[in-house]
Amino acid sequence: MPVTVFLLSGIFPLVPGAGIYYCAYYFIQGNNALALSNGISTFKVAVALAIGITLVLCVPLPKRK
Template structure:
């Protein structure tokens, strides 16, 4: 029963990532016709994050792998939907941004817990670097990898 509950919890998290990504896309003024695809990008990114974590990766490696997946998907959607890659990438990255880490870093700093603040701050910086590297790697790949050749 525990395995089934974990799957249900993971599915709920992916659904929440999907919906929250769409909500962010609305705030970001993404084109209405792209909202579903922005949500798909965020949901799949979060799914990869959860799967990587379940397979034993830490939060930094999971963030990196999830960023690779959603950046790849963003580029693919960009070519197939004829929309800027930023529409999908910026919205899709939203669930992975370490906002809680930034909060807890500041909280622990102001509460005088310097060791915890340093620990959370370093982890947050590592996640941010992993996201930047994952995005940069995929964005530097040649365009022919993301679209079909015309016949």
């Protein structure tokens, strides 16, 4: 199986969907301070996930003989 099949199935549960939802919810409700707070924390989680995935994918695999 290709690596992408396992990578995508492992990443989908990590996506910070609740943070995005609450950011939009508080923004629509007019509570900009909470929307900004949730937006920043969600962005931090998304960046941390992206950096982690990038670091793992950059590790060279040993050559098979």
